[in-house]
Amino acid sequence: MKDSFGREINYLRVSLTDRCNLRCEYCMPGKGVDKLEHGDIMTLEDTYEVIKVFVDLGIDKIRFTGGEPLVRLGIVDLISKVSKLEGVREIAMTTNGILLEKYAKSLKEAGLTRVNISLDTLNKERYRDITRGGDLDKVLNGIKAAKEVGLTPLKINTVLIGGFNDDEIPSLIDLTRDDIDVRFIELMPIGEAAGFAKEKFIPSSRILEAVKDLIPVVAEDKFSPALYYKLPGAKGKVGIINPISCKFCKSCNRVRLTSTGLLKLCLHSNREIDLKKAFENKEDIKKIISDAILTKEEEHHLEDKEYISRNMNQIGG
Ligand code: SAM
Numbered sequence: 001m002k003d004s005f006g007r008e009i010n011y012l013r014v015s016l017t018d019r020c021n022l023r024c025e026y027c028m029p030g031k032g033v034d035k036l037e038h039g040d041i042m043t044l045e046d047t048y049e050v051i052k053v054f055v056d057l058g059i060d061k062i063r064f065t066g067g068e069p070l071v072r073l074g075i076v077d078l079i080s081k082v083s084k085l086e087g088v089r090e091i092a093m094t095t096n097g098i099l100l101e102k103y104a105k106s107l108k109e110a111g112l113t114r115v116n117i118s119l120d121t122l123n124k125e126r127y128r129d130i131t132r133g134g135d136l137d138k139v140l141n142g143i144k145a146a147k148e149v150g151l152t153p154l155k156i157n158t159v160l161i162g163g164f165n166d167d168e169i170p171s172l173i174d175l176t177r178d179d180i181d182v183r184f185i186e187l188m189p190i191g192e193a194a195g196f197a198k199e200k201f202i203p204s205s206r207i208l209e210a211v212k213d214l215i216p217v218v219a220e221d222k223f224s225p226a227l228y229y230k231l232p233g234a235k236g237k238v239g240i241i242n243p244i245s246c247k248f249c250k251s252c253n254r255v256r257l258t259s260t261g262l263l264k265l266c267l268h269s270n271r272e273i274d275l276k277k278a279f280e281n282k283e284d285i286k287k288i289i290s291d292a293i294l295t296k297e298e299e300h301h302l303e304d305k306e307y308i309s310r311n312m313n314q315i316g317g
Pocket residue numbers: 020026027065066067068069094095096116117118157159185186187188189190193312313316317
C-alpha cells in the first residue's frame with residue numbers, strides 16, 4: 001500500500017506493552033509507568049486480528065517491541081500465529097535482551113526471524129546505572145543464545161550519550177569482528193530524554209572520527225535508516241542512524257501500533273488513530289487503516305519542535 005507521497009508502506013512495528021523490566025534513564029521514569037487498566041491494553045487475540053488486516057493490506061515485515069516485548073505473556077504464541085500468515089516475510093523483535101537467554105529457542109521455533117538487542121555500554125557498572133539496575137551478564141548471555149539458535153543477523157542498537165558511552169565507541173565497534181552488526185543511534189529529545197537530550201547529544205559523525213579505518217558499505221535493505229560501514233576484516237557491519245542530523249523520512253516505509261491499539265503514522269508526531277476502539281465497535285478497520293495511511297506525515301520537524309509527549313517505552317522506538 002502506498003501513502004500519498006508514493007512511499008510503499010510495508011513495515012509494521014507493534015508495541016506489545018509499555019511495561020519494562022529495566023528503567024533506562026532516557027526512556028522511562030525511575031519509578032516506572034502507571035499501570036494501564038487491563039481494558040486499555042489490546043488483547044493479544046485482537047492484536048493478531050489487527051495485524052492480519054495490515055498483512056492483507058501489504059505489510060510483509062513486522063517488528064515486535066515495547067516497553068520490553070518479552071515481558072508480555074503469550075508473545076511466543078502470537079509470533080507463532082503471525083508467522084503462519086500468508087505474505088509475512090520477516091518477523092523481528094527489539095529487546096533489551098535480559099530475558100533472551102530464556103526465550104531465544106522458543107522464539108526461533110515460533111518463527112521469529114531475528115532480534116535487535118539494545119545495549120549502550122559493555123561496562124557492568126555503567127550498564128547498571130543507565131538501566132537503573134540491569135545486569136549486563138544477562139544481556140551478554142542473551143546475545144549468545146540468540147546467535148546459537150540463529151536469530152540472525154544479530155544487531156545491537158546503541159544510543160550515543162555524551163559523557164556516558166562516547167569513550168566506548170571503539171570497543172563497541174570491536175563486536176562487529178564477531179558477525180554482529182552494531183548500530184549507533186542519536187539520542188532523541190523524546191519523553192524522558194526531552195530535558196537532557198540537547199546537552200548529552202552526540203552527532204553520529206563522532207563515530208567516524210573515533211574509528212578512522214571504517215569503510216563505507218552498501219546496505220542490503222534499501223529502506224534501512226542506517227548508513228553502513230565495516231572494519232577491515234570484520235564480519236559484522238557498523239550502522240549509523242541519525243534521525244536528528246539527517247532525516248530519513250523520504251524513504252520511510254513504516255507505521256506503528258501501540259499496545260493500547262493506537263496507530264501512529266510517524267514516530268515523531270503526536271497524531272494517533274484509535275484502532276482498538278474501531279475494532280471493538282466492529283468498524284471497517286481495513287478502510288480506517290488504508291485511509292489513515294494516506295494521511296501519513298511527509299516528514300518530522302524534530303530539529304525545531306523538540307518535544308514529543310509520549311516516552312519511547314509507550315511508542316516502541
Ligand atoms: N525494551 C526494548 C529495548 O530496549 O530494546 C524495546 C523498546 S525500546 C523503547 C526501543 C529502542 O528505543 C531502544 O533501542 C532504546 O535504546 C531506544 N530509545 C529509547 N529512548 C530513546 C531516546 N530518547 N533516543 C533514542 N533512542 C531511544
